[in-house]
Amino acid sequence: MDLWIQPCTPCADLYGKPATETPHRELTLNGAGGVKDARAEEHYTCVRCRAVFARILAGPPGRQIWMLLNAGQH
Numbered sequence: 178m179d180l181w182i183q184p185c186t187p188c189a190d191l192y193g194k195p196a197t198e199t200p201h202r203e204l205t206l207n208g209a210g211g212v213k214d215a216r217a218e219e220h221y222t223c224v225r226c227r228a229v230f231a232r233i234l235a236g237p238p239g240r241q242i243w244m245l246l247n248a249g250q251h
């Protein structure tokens with residue numbers, strides 16, 4: 178996986194949105210084996226820009242968001 182990718186526009190839009198937001202069409206769900214607890218979070222990879230997202234499905238409501246795991250800090 179490439180580190181510090183530049184997210185494409187749909188990824189940049191999705192970043193920080195509530196986890197209830199549906200994934201955009203370029204995102205593919207990663208195998209559940211790569212995730213400690215598939216009920217708590219799902220991981221997606223964007224086929225367009227290689228962004229890796231964690232969709233947090235458990236914990237405090239304010240933490241249940243789409244997190245971008247491999248983008249640089251801007």
Ligand SMILES: [Zn+2]
Nearest residue numbers: 185188223226
């Ligand atoms: Zn993307």
